[in-house]
Amino acid sequence: MAEKRDYYEVLGVEKGASEDEIKKAYRKLAKANHPDLHPGDKECEERFKEVNEAYEVLSDPDKRAKYDQFGHAAFDPSAGGPGGAGFGGFGGGMNMQAMMKQAQKMQESMLKAQEEIAQMESTGTAGGGMVTATVTGTSTLKSIEIKPDVVDPDDIDMLQDLVVAAVNEALKAASDKSQSQMSAITGGIGGGLFGSDNNCTRAQIVTFLYRNYQSK
Secondary structure, eight states: OOOOOOHHHHHTOOTTOOHHHHHHHHHHHHHHTOGGGSTTOHHHHHHHHHHHHHHHHHTSHHHHHHHHHHGGGGGOGGGTOTTSSSSTTGGGSOOHHHHHHHHHHHHHHHHHHHHHHHHOEEEEEETTTTEEEEEETTSOEEEEEEOGGGOOTTOHHHHHHHHHHHHHHHHHHHHHHHHHHHHHHHTTTTTTSSOTTOOOOHHHHHHHHHHHHHTO
């Protein structure tokens, strides 16, 4: 099955077109492609149906708002759009409105958590505490402390190895803290999408909520 064209493209109008602009475009195209004027022309017949389908959605403020937010999925039950019984029916469970509220709440919690994570500090040590590295929650190296006793001009390689080990340990600690805090919000879903440095859209959150629900 051919992929549906964008309804605004079908009518040849901009997304921000007014009701009058949409109506005028529809009338012009409907008249030009009316089956009565082109008997036996399957292409015009399909075009006429496409124009009517687009106008049915874009002429209705509520349907248009849903289409602007979710595209064709808004009216495709198999895609879990709000035009069906909830989000893909959701087994009679969570509907689209409830899911959007949950997504909004999750997004707000994630943004707050990201701010808190950015203020966190984690440390890593090597050589029995001879080298200490401190990083922020956003994996930025903040400081390196090296005790004089470990500095040997004749063995710089060892010092370099200790610094690398301390930094890696600090980064791992920061990552573990971040994942723990974000997982408390997302329940572990998202496959890494909901990280401390990822600004997820509400649509992405809704998608993963839906997929997570479907997998249960």
